[in-house]
Amino acid sequence: MTKHCCEEMSDLLNEGRIAVVYIASYRKYAMHVNKHKFEKIDYCPWCGTRLPESLQNKYFEELKKLGIYDPVKEAEKIPTEFKDDAWWKSGKYANIL
Numbered sequence: 033m034t035k036h037c038c039e040e041m042s043d044l045l046n047e048g049r050i051a052v053v054y055i056a057s058y059r060k061y062a063m064h065v066n067k068h069k070f071e072k073i074d075y076c077p078w079c080g081t082r083l084p085e086s087l088q089n090k091y092f093e094e095l096k097k098l099g100i101y102d103p104v105k106e107a108e109k110i111p112t113e114f115k116d117d118a119w120w121k122s123g124k125y126a127n128i129l
């Protein structure tokens with residue numbers, strides 16, 4: 033399970049009843065605006081900690097290297113490790129802190 037900045041963040045994300053979401057495959061914290069829109073947040077609303085940088089751009093870059101340009105339409109081509117946080121936790125990407 034992912035370790036978040038504080039107990040409030042962890043508990044509330046697990047409950048899933050709030051507008052804040054954590055997208056593990058991008059390491060992105062966001063505010064759920066509507067069905068298709070997520071606004072990135074940089075600080076935890078509860079403890080004020082600066083959240084780790086989103087890997088969304090890197091995620092799309094890495095998929096492009098695999099020939100996947102539209103992850104929605106080409107979802108079946110996405111390797112398993114890119115379906116969650118396994119790819120960026122793998123240590124294969126040295127520039128990810």
Ligand SMILES: [Zn+2]
Binds near residue numbers: 076078
């Ligand atoms: Zn927090």
